[in-house]
Amino acid sequence: MSSTNALTMDKPVPNSLLDTSTQGIIGKPLDRKEGPLKVSGAATYAAEYQIENLAYGVLVGAPFGKGKITGVDAEVARALPGVIDVVTDFEKFLATSAQGLAAKAPQGVESVQYFGELVAIVLAESFEAARDAAQQVVITFDAADDGRFDFEALKGDAEKPADGDIPAHFSQGNLDKAMADAAVTIDATFTTPSQNSAAMEPHASIATWDDTGMLTLHGSYQIPGNDAEQLAKALGVSKSKVRIVARYIGGGFGSKLGIAPESVAAALAAKALGRPVKAVMARQQVFEATVRRSNTEQRIRLGADANGKLTALGHDTIASNLPDDDYFEPTGQATHFLYAAENREINHDLVRLDWLVSGSMRAPGEAVGMLALEGAMDELAEKLGLDPIEFRKRNEPETDPETQVPHSSRELVRCMDVGAASFGWDKRNATPGTRREGEWLVGMGMAAAVRGNMLLPSEARVTLSATGRATVETDMTDIGTGSYTILGQIAGEVLGLPLDHVDVELGDTNFPTAAGSGGSFGAGSSGTSVYLAAEAIREKLAKAMGVDADAMTLKDGYAIADNRRVPLAELAGEGIVATGSIKPGKQEKETRQSSYGAHFAEVGVNAVTGEVRVRRMLGVFAAGRILNAKTARSQCLGGMTFGIGTALTEDLIHDPRNGKLVNRDLAEYHVPVNADVPQLEVEFLEERDIHANPMHAKGIGELGISGAGAAIANAVYNATGIRVRDYPLTLDKILDGLPEL
Known part of the structure; x- marks a missing residue:
């Protein structure tokens, strides 16, 4: 049996099941479920999937700032042992402004916006051969005469941008008069430089196309559902033809919120070759061609x-x-x-x-x-x-x-x-x-x-099996924050199951779409969808037991009510499946x-x-x-x-x-x-x-x-x-x- 429990946060929710449940695992300092896998090297990150017939790609960046590429000489690179091809597709490469808000690169299809922007991928039978060949690719160019590279010299040209999540400009009262009338004032200027997220794991993707035109990308991305949509748009295919798998992510800190160029490059190359392609950014490319915090x-x-x-x-x-x-x-x-x-x-x-x-x-x-x-x-x-x-x-x-x-x-x-x-x-x-x-x-x-x-729209599916085990499925990711454990704790607490009786499957767009990891909205958003799904299962268990849900206690895999203690496996029958769905509502505007x-x-x-x-x-x-x-x-x-x-x-x-x-x-x-x-x-x-x-x-x-x-x-x-x-x-x-x- 299956059901859906959807909630829009239009009103406060004063009563929480986490306050009345008795399993006792919420809030506890529990070890991460995936911890042993990570410390033993058994957790598979984006670049580590063992896929047959894999070709290796090494990316090539533009050796100049703003300007236009006039040619790519890759003949020497192509002639090296083990090299398969050198792929350049400027229109699609340069349409990927990693996490930027622009729909695509604004210049012509061969125009470069910034130094190091990725413009080609060298493919070989081994990583070493691809890396060697990438050094032999020669890019000729015309550097633009009007490049804007000096913040100090140009800050006088600053302009008002479009409003974002907060207004670009805001005014209330009369600041100048208040400053003039104040007893004590401060007027000081502070400066901060550009910064890099410097996540431990570099951006990496393995792209595989099947015979139906379906792309599966094993990537290091924080919000798979949204990233699949971005990737589909960059490639000019339907989102339904893109699957992203991101089960483990070695840190992101925002740099992996949106797709980066290596994902597009790997997908394009895999399509052209008819075989899987792996592309991993070098550390220098992560700095040069993903995203920075603005100075x-x-x-x-x-x-x-x-x-x-x-x-x-x-x-x-x-x-x-x-x-x-x-x-x-x-x-x-x-x-x-x-x-x-x-x-x-x-x-x-x-x-x-x-x-x-x-x-x-x-x-x-x-x-x-x-x-x-x-x-x-x-x-x-x-x-x-x-x-x-x-x-x-x-x-x-x-x-x-x-x-x-x-x-x-x-x-x-x-x-x-x-x-x-x-x-x-x-x-x-x-x-x-x-x-x-x-x-x-x-x-x-x-x-x-x-x-x-913040609360973002999020969905999760929870299944209580005929054996009394629960499985959580959502494309929510774990970027080192503990999602596997926390979502398991929520499901276990609401369903009265020990943590080791809850399996958590994350980071796959085949699962219900979650908010993803970022903005500190991950646990609250995806966690609530798990909570709601488990709540729906709880209602089904109460109905199967013939009692009111409020009169039933779930603990250690048993339902307790009316002087009865019944295993959840017995009440679950052939299994209970529920989907939880949360989205923001009036509370977002009615409270700070x-x-x-x-x-x-x-x-x-x-x-x-x-x-x-x-x-x-x-x-x-x-x-x-x-x-x-x-x-x-x-x-x-x-x-x-x-x-x-x-x-x-x-x-x-x-x-x-x-x-x-x-x-x-x-x-x-x-x-x-x-x-x-x-x-x-x-x-x-x-x-x-x-x-x-x-x-x-x-x-x-x-x-x-x-x-x-x-x-x-x-x-x-x-x-x-x-x-x-x-x-x-x-x-x-x-x-x-x-x-x-």
């Missing part, structure tokens, strides 16, 4: 009265993107609602550059926007003579300060208070540069954390939904060298119901580590002559390594959000990075008295301001 220049204007009440709040950002792509880094996303202020302006402008496309990277908006906002809040607090926490408390909004809708739940103040007590904030010396331990100047800093909560937290950091700055060392960090977070304490903590630790990199090391450098990425690998693009990351502590506050979904859970994956870097920068100021507004805080920006020994 930003942010002006923050804050004005407050003598009591520390904000009266003016301005956040103006200049970011960059390709000429025909309107995506902008939404740095003011949190600024819209984090603090109260009657007079507000939040603007985003774009400089059109012939650089690699910019798009979403972990916590798009908040990750770099809060570096500026929370730094400026720290500065203004000092000017007012207020503790940074007290200053934030005085500007806590009762409702959304722009729309006046209520917060679905908001625990920022409690996060700050709990964090301050745990971290020993009362021991912080408010006078910068006064605590010293040998050569090291020591300081503390804090910052708020916030990430908007966000997860909150507070970051605390202690740093040491070497008084001789200017070296910054993070000594300890604490993050306190409130994100609704925590579904798995271990995987949630892991997500926050990862986010805080991202914050260390954002604050201190990560800087993707563009050559202003041609847009080429100078540091295009992990040797020179410096992400934090073990020596840079101290013991990080995470605390979760008990919270439920009845407006978010029936599970009362909210997003957490990106909360950990939001504000983390600002807490470190604020700590550096407290340690040294040196305020660096140009991220990252490398020692060259600190040395000149250090006190004489």
Whole structure:
């Protein structure tokens, strides 16, 4: 028997089955179901599928910035031993603007938009032969005379883009007058560089066509349902003819939200050859030809009265993107609602550059926007003579300060208070540069954390078999976040099954379409669809037992009611199948939904060298119901580590002559390594959000990075008295301001 349970979140759901169920696996710090497979090498990633008659492809990038290809000389490459062919299909290669918003490349079919854009694939019987031949492909070109490669020189040409998820420009009240009338003000500019997601697994695809014209792509992609649609459009085929399989993904952080060129190249080559083709990007190509977080220049204007009440709040950002792509880094996303202020302006402008496309990277908006906002809040607090926490408390909004809708739940103040007590904030010396331990100047800093909560349409199918085992099927992915385990916990809790009695099948577009992984919406969206499917099965079990579902307890594979204890296998008959479907509704507009937290950091700055060392960090977070304490903590630790990199090391450098990425690998693009990351502590506050979904859970994956870097920068100021507004805080920006020994 089969049924469907669909829900639109038009109303709050105050009663959750997760509060009344008795299996006791929700919220527990359970190990990942797929963990043993990953540590033993048995989990199969995109490039690891063993497929017969496989050809190997190596991609070739354009050796110039904006311009036009005039020829591709591949004769030497084709003549090498083991080489099969060199495929160039400019129209389809260049129509794939990885994760960009433009429908296709705007220039002519042979035009290149940025240095390193992928334009050819060399095919061979072995990877080594293909790699060797790729070095012999000669591309001739005419570089454009009007290439736009220098952000600093062109930022005066910034223009207003089309509105995105938030308006590009927003104004309320009179900011200029409020700034003029304010007792205390800050007007400061912060800059952040381009950044790369630097996921461990490079982008990879294996493409196979069958005799019916069906393409199966084993790829490393975060949202298979949407990615299949993108790939079909790029190839000019029906979406029904594209299947994507992405069972394990070695990190994405936004870089794998949309398809990247290697998927199109592999599919085109496989079609031309009539055999499967594998294409794996080299690390340098991942940097050059997938997606970056935009660099930003942010002006923050804050004005407050003598009591520390904000009266003016301005956040103006200049970011960059390709000429025909309107995506902008939404740095003011949190600024819209984090603090109260009657007079507000939040603007985003774009400089059109012939650089690699910019798009979403972990916590798009908040990750770099809060570096500026929370730094400026720290500065203004000092000017007012207020503790940074007290200053934030005085500007806590009762409702959304722009729309006046209520917060679905908001625990920022409690996060700050709990964090301050745990971290020993009362021991912080408010006078910068006064605590010293040998050569090291020591300081503390804090910052708020916030990430908007999203619910996206999502479906899942749950089957309770005749043997009493449950199977979850959805094309939701696991990018290292723990989806296999969390979705199994939800199904097991609602159905009264131990986790080892639940099988979870993910990452295949043959399964029902989920929201996918990204934006911290994965667990809430796909998890709710699993919850609803399991709820429908629960109703069927109650009917089979002849009782009311509310009067029935499910635990350890048994249904208990009316003094009876019946195995689920007996009630399931030949099996019960149910589909759960969730989509956002009125609650999205009627409440302001966000997860909150507070970051605390202690740093040491070497008084001789200017070296910054993070000594300890604490993050306190409130994100609704925590579904798995271990995987949630892991997500926050990862986010805080991202914050260390954002604050201190990560800087993707563009050559202003041609847009080429100078540091295009992990040797020179410096992400934090073990020596840079101290013991990080995470605390979760008990919270439920009845407006978010029936599970009362909210997003957490990106909360950990939001504000983390600002807490470190604020700590550096407290340690040294040196305020660096140009991220990252490398020692060259600190040395000149250090006190004489």
